Amino acid sequence: MQEYSLKRGNKPDLERIHECLAEIFPAEIKKNGDKLVISYGIFKTLTVWIQNKKLVVETESDTTVINDEVILDTNKRYRDFLYKATGYTAKERLKKAKEDVSK
Numbered sequence: 001m002q003e004y005s006l007k008r009g010n011k012p013d014l015e016r017i018h019e020c021l022a023e024i025f026p027a028e029i030k031k032n033g034d035k036l037v038i039s040y041g042i043f044k045t046l047t048v049w050i051q052n053k054k055l056v057v058e059t060e061s062d063t064t065v066i067n068d069e070v071i072l073d074t075n076k077r078y079r080d081f082l083y084k085a086t087g088y089t090a091k092e093r094l095k096k097a098k099e100d101v102s103k
Helices: 014-024 068-086 090-102
Strands: 002-005 030-032 035-040 043-051 054-061
Touching: 002 068, 002 090, 014 035, 014 043, 014 068, 043 068, 054 068, 068 090
Parallel strands: none
Antiparallel strands: 002 054, 030 035, 035 043, 043 054
8 A cells, every 4th residue: 555645736535546548548437436447458456535635546556457558558547547547647656655755
Protein backbone atom coordinates (compact mmCIF):
# COMPACT_ATOMS: atom_id res chain seq x y z
CA MET A 1 0.00 0.00 0.00
CA GLN A 2 1.35 3.40 -0.99
CA GLU A 3 0.15 6.85 0.04
CA TYR A 4 0.69 9.83 -2.23
CA SER A 5 0.28 13.51 -1.40
CA LEU A 6 -1.80 15.55 -3.80
CA LYS A 7 -0.43 18.71 -5.34
CA ARG A 8 -2.29 21.91 -4.53
CA GLY A 9 -5.20 22.25 -6.94
CA ASN A 10 -5.70 18.48 -7.24
CA LYS A 11 -8.79 17.80 -5.16
CA PRO A 12 -8.98 14.67 -2.99
CA ASP A 13 -12.16 13.73 -4.83
CA LEU A 14 -12.95 10.12 -5.76
CA GLU A 15 -14.86 11.21 -8.88
CA ARG A 16 -11.77 13.03 -10.20
CA ILE A 17 -9.67 9.92 -9.47
CA HIS A 18 -12.29 7.80 -11.30
CA GLU A 19 -11.92 10.05 -14.36
CA CYS A 20 -8.11 9.69 -14.23
CA LEU A 21 -8.38 5.90 -14.05
CA ALA A 22 -10.88 5.79 -16.92
CA GLU A 23 -8.68 8.00 -19.09
CA ILE A 24 -5.47 6.00 -18.53
CA PHE A 25 -6.65 2.39 -18.16
CA PRO A 26 -9.04 0.89 -20.76
CA ALA A 27 -10.61 -1.42 -18.19
CA GLU A 28 -13.83 -1.78 -16.23
CA ILE A 29 -13.73 0.26 -13.02
CA LYS A 30 -15.63 -1.30 -10.13
CA LYS A 31 -16.70 0.70 -7.11
CA ASN A 32 -16.27 -1.15 -3.82
CA GLY A 33 -17.61 1.20 -1.15
CA ASP A 34 -15.29 4.20 -1.22
CA LYS A 35 -12.62 2.36 -3.25
CA LEU A 36 -12.11 2.01 -6.99
CA VAL A 37 -10.85 -1.34 -8.28
CA ILE A 38 -9.57 -2.32 -11.74
CA SER A 39 -7.78 -5.27 -13.25
CA TYR A 40 -5.41 -4.47 -16.12
CA GLY A 41 -2.21 -5.91 -17.58
CA ILE A 42 0.09 -7.10 -14.79
CA PHE A 43 -2.33 -5.92 -12.10
CA LYS A 44 -4.63 -8.62 -10.76
CA THR A 45 -6.11 -5.74 -8.80
CA LEU A 46 -5.33 -2.05 -8.58
CA THR A 47 -7.30 -0.51 -5.72
CA VAL A 48 -7.41 3.26 -5.25
CA TRP A 49 -9.05 5.40 -2.57
CA ILE A 50 -8.73 8.72 -0.74
CA GLN A 51 -7.70 8.72 2.92
CA ASN A 52 -6.68 11.75 4.99
CA LYS A 53 -6.55 13.89 1.82
CA LYS A 54 -4.01 11.50 0.27
CA LEU A 55 -4.27 9.10 -2.64
CA VAL A 56 -3.84 5.51 -1.42
CA VAL A 57 -2.97 2.80 -3.94
CA GLU A 58 -2.81 -0.93 -3.32
CA THR A 59 -1.69 -3.30 -6.06
CA GLU A 60 -1.65 -7.03 -6.48
CA SER A 61 0.50 -8.25 -9.38
CA ASP A 62 -0.24 -11.13 -11.71
CA THR A 63 3.09 -12.99 -11.68
CA THR A 64 2.03 -15.25 -14.55
CA VAL A 65 2.37 -12.39 -17.06
CA ILE A 66 5.80 -12.60 -18.70
CA ASN A 67 5.19 -10.55 -21.86
CA ASP A 68 7.57 -7.57 -21.72
CA GLU A 69 5.25 -5.37 -23.80
CA VAL A 70 2.37 -5.88 -21.36
CA ILE A 71 4.65 -5.19 -18.38
CA LEU A 72 6.08 -2.00 -19.90
CA ASP A 73 2.64 -0.78 -21.04
CA THR A 74 1.13 -1.36 -17.59
CA ASN A 75 4.03 0.39 -15.82
CA LYS A 76 3.79 3.40 -18.14
CA ARG A 77 0.03 3.67 -17.64
CA TYR A 78 0.49 3.37 -13.87
CA ARG A 79 3.07 6.20 -13.82
CA ASP A 80 0.81 8.32 -16.06
CA PHE A 81 -2.12 7.68 -13.73
CA LEU A 82 -0.12 8.68 -10.64
CA TYR A 83 1.05 11.86 -12.37
CA LYS A 84 -2.47 12.80 -13.45
CA ALA A 85 -4.03 11.93 -10.08
CA THR A 86 -1.40 13.54 -7.81
CA GLY A 87 0.02 16.28 -10.02
CA TYR A 88 3.55 15.18 -9.12
CA THR A 89 6.14 13.57 -11.40
CA ALA A 90 7.92 10.37 -10.29
CA LYS A 91 10.91 12.43 -9.12
CA GLU A 92 8.65 14.80 -7.14
CA ARG A 93 6.73 11.87 -5.61
CA LEU A 94 10.01 10.34 -4.45
CA LYS A 95 11.09 13.65 -2.90
CA LYS A 96 7.71 13.99 -1.14
CA ALA A 97 7.94 10.43 0.20
CA LYS A 98 11.41 11.13 1.62
CA GLU A 99 10.12 14.34 3.26
CA ASP A 100 7.19 12.45 4.81
CA VAL A 101 9.50 9.77 6.21
CA SER A 102 11.86 12.32 7.77
CA LYS A 103 8.98 14.05 9.64
